[in-house]
Amino acid sequence: MSEIRKPKAMRHNLVRALPVIAVLAALTLLLPWLHVPAQEGADYARTGINLLLFDRGILRLIPLAAAAVLALLVGLSLLARANRAGVRALVVLFSVAVMGSIYTLLTAKVTADASGLMPQPFLVAHLQIGFWAFLLLSLVGLVVALMALRQPATYVVLTAMGVVWLLPILWLVITSLRAESGAYTTYIIPKGWTLSNYTRLFTETEQFNFPRWYLNTLWVSVVTCIITTTLVLMVAYTLSRLRFPARRAFLNLGLIIAMFPGFMSMIAVYHILKAVGLAKSLISLILVYSGGGVLGYTIAKGFFDTIPRSLDEAALIDGASKNTVFWKIILPSSRPILVYTAITAFIAPWVDFIFVSVIMKDDYANYTVALGLFKMLEREHIYQYFTRFCAGAVLVAIPITLLFIRIQKFYVEGVTGGAVKG
Amino acid sequence: MTSVTAARRKARKGIFRELYETFRDGDAATRLSFLVMGFGSLVKGQVIKGLLYLGSQALMVWYLVGFAWQYLSKLDTLGDVGMQRVWSEERQIFVRTPGDNSLLILLFSVLSIMLVLGFLVLWRANIRSAYRAQRLKEQGKPLPTFADDITSMVNERYHITLLTMPTLMVLAFTLLPTIFMILLAFTNFDQTHQPPGNMFTWVGTENFRNLFGGHPLIANTFGKVLGWTMIWAVIATFTNYLLGMVLAIMINNKGIRLKAMWRTIFVVTIAVPQFVSLMLMSQILHDQGPLNALLKQFGFIQQSIPFLTDTTTARLTVLVVNLWVGIPYTMLITSGILMNIPKDLYESASIDGASPARMFFSITLPYMLFVTTPYLITAFVGNINNFNVIFLLTRGGPMVTEYYQAGKTDLLVTWLYRLTVDRQDYSLASTIGIFVFVISAGLSLLVFNMSGSSRREEEFQ
Numbered sequence: 093m094s095e096i097r098k099p100k101a102m103r104h105n106l107v108r109a110l111p112v113i114a115v116l117a118a119l120t121l122l123l124p125w126l127h128v129p130a131q132e133g134a135d136y137a138r139t140g141i142n143l144l145l146f147d148r149g150i151l152r153l154i155p156l157a158a159a160a161v162l163a164l165l166v167g168l169s170l171l172a173r174a175n176r177a178g179v180r181a182l183v184v185l186f187s188v189a190v191m192g193s194i195y196t197l198l199t200a201k202v203t204a205d206a207s208g209l210m211p212q213p214f215l216v217a218h219l220q221i222g223f224w225a226f227l228l229l230s231l232v233g234l235v236v237a238l239m240a241l242r243q244p245a246t247y248v249v250l251t252a253m254g255v256v257w258l259l260p261i262l263w264l265v266i267t268s269l270r271a272e273s274g275a276y277t278t279y280i281i282p283k284g285w286t287l288s289n290y291t292r293l294f295t296e297t298e299q300f301n302f303p304r305w306y307l308n309t310l311w312v313s314v315v316t317c318i319i320t321t322t323l324v325l326m327v328a329y330t331l332s333r334l335r336f337p338a339r340r341a342f343l344n345l346g347l348i349i350a351m352f353p354g355f356m357s358m359i360a361v362y363h364i365l366k367a368v369g370l371a372k373s374l375i376s377l378i379l380v381y382s383g384g385g386v387l388g389y390t391i392a393k394g395f396f397d398t399i400p401r402s403l404d405e406a407a408l409i410d411g412a413s414k415n416t417v418f419w420k421i422i423l424p425s426s427r428p429i430l431v432y433t434a435i436t437a438f439i440a441p442w443v444d445f446i447f448v449s450v451i452m453k454d455d456y457a458n459y460t461v462a463l464g465l466f467k468m469l470e471r472e473h474i475y476q477y478f479t480r481f482c483a484g485a486v487l488v489a490i491p492i493t494l495l496f497i498r499i500q501k502f503y504v505e506g507v508t509g510g511a512v513k514g
Numbered sequence: 515m516t517s518v519t520a521a522r523r524k525a526r527k528g529i530f531r532e533l534y535e536t537f538r539d540g541d542a543a544t545r546l547s548f549l550v551m552g553f554g555s556l557v558k559g560q561v562i563k564g565l566l567y568l569g570s571q572a573l574m575v576w577y578l579v580g581f582a583w584q585y586l587s588k589l590d591t592l593g594d595v596g597m598q599r600v601w602s603e604e605r606q607i608f609v610r611t612p613g614d615n616s617l618l619i620l621l622f623s624v625l626s627i628m629l630v631l632g633f634l635v636l637w638r639a640n641i642r643s644a645y646r647a648q649r650l651k652e653q654g655k656p657l658p659t660f661a662d663d664i665t666s667m668v669n670e671r672y673h674i675t676l677l678t679m680p681t682l683m684v685l686a687f688t689l690l691p692t693i694f695m696i697l698l699a700f701t702n703f704d705q706t707h708q709p710p711g712n713m714f715t716w717v718g719t720e721n722f723r724n725l726f727g728g729h730p731l732i733a734n735t736f737g738k739v740l741g742w743t744m745i746w747a748v749i750a751t752f753t754n755y756l757l758g759m760v761l762a763i764m765i766n767n768k769g770i771r772l773k774a775m776w777r778t779i780f781v782v783t784i785a786v787p788q789f790v791s792l793m794l795m796s797q798i799l800h801d802q803g804p805l806n807a808l809l810k811q812f813g814f815i816q817q818s819i820p821f822l823t824d825t826t827t828a829r830l831t832v833l834v835v836n837l838w839v840g841i842p843y844t845m846l847i848t849s850g851i852l853m854n855i856p857k858d859l860y861e862s863a864s865i866d867g868a869s870p871a872r873m874f875f876s877i878t879l880p881y882m883l884f885v886t887t888p889y890l891i892t893a894f895v896g897n898i899n900n901f902n903v904i905f906l907l908t909r910g911g912p913m914v915t916e917y918y919q920a921g922k923t924d925l926l927v928t929w930l931y932r933l934t935v936d937r938q939d940y941s942l943a944s945t946i947g948i949f950v951f952v953i954s955a956g957l958s959l960l961v962f963n964m965s966g967s968s969r970r971e972e973e974f975q
Contacts, residue, residue, distance in 0.1 A: 246764040253761065254779045257838065260794050261786060263804070276800060278807035323683065326676040334673040342677070349688050351955040353899055355931050356947035357691030359940060363621055364691065383687030386680045415668035415675075443787040446901075450935065462789055469793055478797070485790040496785035497778065504847050 106240035107174045110182055113236060114167025117189070117229040118160045123222030125157075156196065159189040160226060163233070182237045189230035193223070264489075268482035275478040289483035300464060300477065301457065302484055308374060309460040313441040315378045320385035320437035321430065328392035329418055333404065350387045358450045365451065372455040380447055385437050391502065395429040396422060432502035435495045442492055461488050533638070536645045547644040551637060554644020558651060562660040567640045574633050582626035589623040592616040592701065593713040617709040620701075624694050628685065699944035705937060714941075721945040732942065735918040735929075742829075743925045747897040750836050755890060757837060758844020759882060763874075765845065766852050777849065780842035788839070792906035795835050796822060799907075822908045825922040832923055836903050840893075847889060848882065855881050888961045895954045904928045926950050 163185045170178045197219075235248055263280065270277075271284030293302040331343060361380060362371060370376040404417040412420070423430070441448075445462040452458050459467070465484050468477040496503070537545060540554075547554040552567025578586075588594070593614025602609045650657055658666070667675045699721055707714035720728070727733045765776045783791065798805050799821035806818040821831045859877050868876070904910060910924035910932065919937055920929045926946055933943035 242769075246767060246770060250764060250770075250776055254776070257780055257783050257842070260791060260798060260838075261783065263798070264790070264794055275797060276802040276807070277804060278811060280804060280808070323680040327680045330673045330676045334676075336673045339673075342681075346684075347958075348955065349684065349692065351958055352688075352692050352951050353927055353930065353947055353954070355901070355927060355934065356695045356944060356951075357688065359934050360621070360691030360694040361687060363617060364686070367618065367621065379683075380687055383683040386683050387688065389680075413665075413668045414672040418672075443789065445789050446931075462787065466789060466793070469797075482794075485787075485794075489786045489790055492787055493782055493785035497781060500781055500846060501850075504850050 102174065102176060102179065103240045103242065104174060106236050107170060107179060109236055110179065110233065110240065111167035111171050113229055113233040114163040114182065117226055117233060118164035120222045120226040120229065121157055121160055123225060124220040125222035125226075156189060156192050156223075156226065159185050159192065159230075163189070163230075176241065179237050179240050183234060183241070186230045186234035186237060190227065190234055193227040193230065197227075261489075264482050265486060267479055268486050270479050270482075273476055273479055275474045289479045290487070293480050293483055293487075300468060300473075300480075302461070302464065302480075304457065305459050305461045305464040306487070308458060309441055309462070312374055312377050312381070312460065313438045316381040316385065316441055317434050317438040319378065319382040320388075321434045323382065323386045324389045324392050324433050324437075325423070325426070325430070327386060327389040328396050329422055331389070332393045332396035333401075333417075333422070334414070346387060346389070354384065355446070358447055361447075362450050372452055372458060374458055376451055377441065377448060377458075377460070380451065381437070381440050381444075385440065388433070388436065392426075392429050392433055395426060399425055428502065432499050435499045439492055439495060442488055529638070533641065536641055540645055541648055544641070544644045544648050547641050551640045554640075554647055558644075558647040558657060560643075560647060560657060560660065563643065563663060567636075567643075570633070570636060574629070577629070578626070582622060582629075585619045585622040586626055588614060588619050590716075592619050592715045612710060614713060615709045616701075616703070616707075616713045616715065620697060621694055624690060624697065628690060628693075695940075695944045696948060698940050699948055701941050703940040704942065705939060708938060717941075721941050724942070725945055725949070731918045734916070735920050736946070738917065739920050739924050739926055739929050742923070743898055746829075746833070746900075746925060747894055749833055750840065750897045750900070751890065751894045753833070753837055754840035754844050755886075755893065758841040759848050761841055762845045762848040762852055763878070766849060777845070780845055783838070784842045784846065788902045789906060792835070792839070792902060795838070796907045799831060799835075823912050825912055825914075828908050828912060828923050832903060832907055835907060836897075836900070839903060844893075848886065851882065851885055852878070854885075891957055891961045895957050898925070898953060899927050899950065900925065901927050901931065905931065 163182060166178055166181050166185065170182075231248075238248065266280065266282060268289055269285050269287065270282035270289070271286040272282065293300075297303060331339065365371040365376045365379075370379070399422060403421050407417050407421055408414070441460055441462075443462060444460075445466045448460050448463045449466070452463065456464075461484065465481055465488070467473065468481040468484070474481075537548065540547075543554045543557040550568065551571040552564035552569075554564075555561075555567060556564030593616045595613045599608040600611050601607075647657055700716055700718060701714050702717045702720070703714040706712065724732050725736050761780070764770070765773055770776070797803055800806070801818045801820060801823065805821070806815075809815045809819070820827055822828050855878065860873060863873050863877060904923055904925050905928050908921065908923045910921035910928045912923075913921040917924075919932055919939070924932075927950060930943045930946045930950070933939040933946070
């Protein structure tokens with residue numbers, strides 16, 4: 093469709109609105125932007141003007157004013173001739189204005205406070221209607237300009253959403269590099285930067301033995317991954333390819349068992365493991381994760397169902413055993429599902445903190461990273477360990493994130509039960 | 515479906531008829547196999563097979579008599595003799611004698627019953643094998659050797675080879691615990707009946723009656739928690755679905771560049787383990803957390819907003835944070851489907867001069883709703899059981915005294931968790947678990963039938 097309408101015409105009614113917005117934005121310069129209240133104490137009154145001129149926090153308002161004036165000029169030029177270049181320039185100007193305003197909002201306070209001259213909380217108390225109107229008008233101007241160019245204004249929305257979604261994760265990374273300890277800070281950007289949170293995770297192991305937990309988890313997840321993948325492939329192949337009397341019963345039973353909330357049975361699992369003398373051991377974790385993972389065979393089965401049956405029939409006629417068919421025909425064509433099954437099984441021990449807490453109780457040495465990190469945030473530890481929690485979380489999140497991105501396509505099919513296959 | 519169940523009913527009736535006919539037509543050796551496993555095979559010369567059968571029978575008898583009977587015999591009361599203090603003459607002190615442990619009695623009884631059932635399957639295989647050997651001998655054909663039997667394990671009976679291990683794992687770590695916990699719902703296993711010190715026993719349906727009105731506090735809590743669980747699940751599912759789809763449509767919009775980058779930004783938030791991202795959220799939203807601190811510093815608020823500690827705010831907070839968690843999921847899932855909508859639909863629509871909005875409402879939305887209904891129900895069930903968001907953010911709080919061990923944002927599953935892990939109220943927790951299962955299973959079966967994946971499974975082959 094877009095090929096037909098090239099080059100795209102601008103939306104002229106929107107172009108006509110742009111000068112109006114630019115003029116209004118410039119008019120906000122006439123409104124009060126900043127209110128510096130008179131203060132008892134001569135120093136402050138004397139430095140009032142200095143504050144405006146020299147304090148970096150407030151100087152940030154000056155580029156904003158410049159952007160407003162430029163927008164006014166460009167906007168008026170559009171009245172003379174509605175050209176694409178002008179509208180594009182407005183997109184840039186309004187973007188600068190929006191980002192500048194937000195930047196001022198977020199950081200000026202820090203500098204204003206550091207100057208020691210502001211007696212009251214900065215910004216909301218001091219920024220006046222002019223600033224807020226300017227911010228709002230720039231935003232509207234940006235959207236209108238983009239729409240006039242038939243450029244999707246969704247970039248603005250997507251950027252805003254992306255910021256909201258990534259901010260907590262960014263905060264995690266930043267906090268993991270924070271030099272000063274403590275859980276609750278009144279600021280986001282650390283006062284000092286350090287890598288010691290990472291190094292101390294691995295060197296100070298008396299209370300929280302992070303390296304040990306990391307190795308525990310690695311060991312458990314590798315073995316779980318091998319066992320689960322083998323079992324899942326076995327079940328999936330059997331239920332997809334072989335026809336035997338109890339097949340239906342197996343399918344239904346698998347479906348029903350998987351629906352019971354796992355929390356319900358974990359206490360019983362603990363007692364079973366205790367009865368056979370395996371409680372509080374890593375082997376028990378491997379058994380539990382593998383036992384749970386087997387029930388995830390449905391996706392692999394769905395995948396096998398799509399491999400043409402004529403392939404194995406031909407092989408069977410040639411005298412191959414069903415075992416050979418499994419190894420020589422099904423497995424080689426199942427690489428993607430093999431990877432998916434293996435990765436999901438590998439991830440499970442890294443993200444579970446419930447089962448492991450029920451099974452391990454207080455046996456710190458056999459914790460996995462998830463439970464260990466969880467413990468770091470308990471009330472008596474959080475002040476001292478919060479930054480190290482963040483460092484540990486980053487170390488766990490990085491490999492898991494990379495693996496997950498690798499399997500996201502199959503993840504979709506898994507969630508939708510193959511019902512929406514392409 | 516009806517023909518399948520009919521066939522199955524016929525097959526089930528066939529088990530007993532088959533046993534009867536085998537006994538009627540069998541020779542002495544086959545008949546003796548009913549009592550002494552492997553006898554038929556041994557007599558006919560299949561020595562290894564016969565010995566294996568015989569050995570398994572011996573093992574089973576030894577297990578039942580030597581181990582299981584002490585538990586099975588007490589299954590009716592779950593133990594009569596509690597832990598006692600007995601005066602020991604030689605040591606001149608009171609010593610504790612271990613009494614019956616109700617928990618182990620129940621656990622090993624369930625295990626033994628499952629083993630007996632499994633043994634019965636083996637027993638039937640033994641009879642069949644004996645009868646088959648008899649028939650082959652009568653027809654003068656050679657009997658399968660042990661080597662033949664091994665070969666058949668990778669061919670005709672390959673399913674047995676492949677399914678044995680996985681089935682055992684599932685039986686041990688999923689089915690056995692689940693049956694055990696279901697049975698607990700009919701006992702009084704709670705804080706005051708903790709083995710090994712104290713015994714618990716069967717109480718019939720008392721827990722169910724308590725939940726539905728017998729115990730005013732519990733019944734009231736159950737009603738309220740169930741109500742909030744449903745409200746939560748409905749709102750969480752639909753907000754996530756609609757907003758997630760809007761996001762997917764925005765990213766998949768033709769004019770948008772860097773699609774992969776946008777998608778990855780949101781996928782990253784799914785990939786980060788939830789216990790990390792949600793615990794971080796709970797820190798950010800804490801009364802003294804950075805969000806409140808910033809709002810205060812900028813002068814927007816004077817007092818901290820109790821994001822996680824006030825009933826209404828906490829409920830709103832968990833819903834909003836769940837958007838943060840859930841929107842990328844919906845985006846990820848619906849993106850693929852959006853790309854699957856046949857392009858010619860849009861092309862013909864645009865030739866007819868339809869506006870983009872018209873195309874969305876007439877093509878995209880109906881298509882999406884049609885295709886994703888199963889996902890929507892799955893998501894609903896997922897939200898009913900959405901343990902992580904609630905537990906990691908508010909732990910179910912704010913706790914209130916008018917609830918029995920529950921808080922205002924508790925879902926049934928988080929309540930269940932607290933009852934088991936913190937309170938050891940196992941019987942009540944199991945009752946709730948059964949209830950959650952009924953809801954989830956009902957809805958899931960609906961999906962299963964709707965998605966038609968069961969009916970279509972042969973389609974590709």
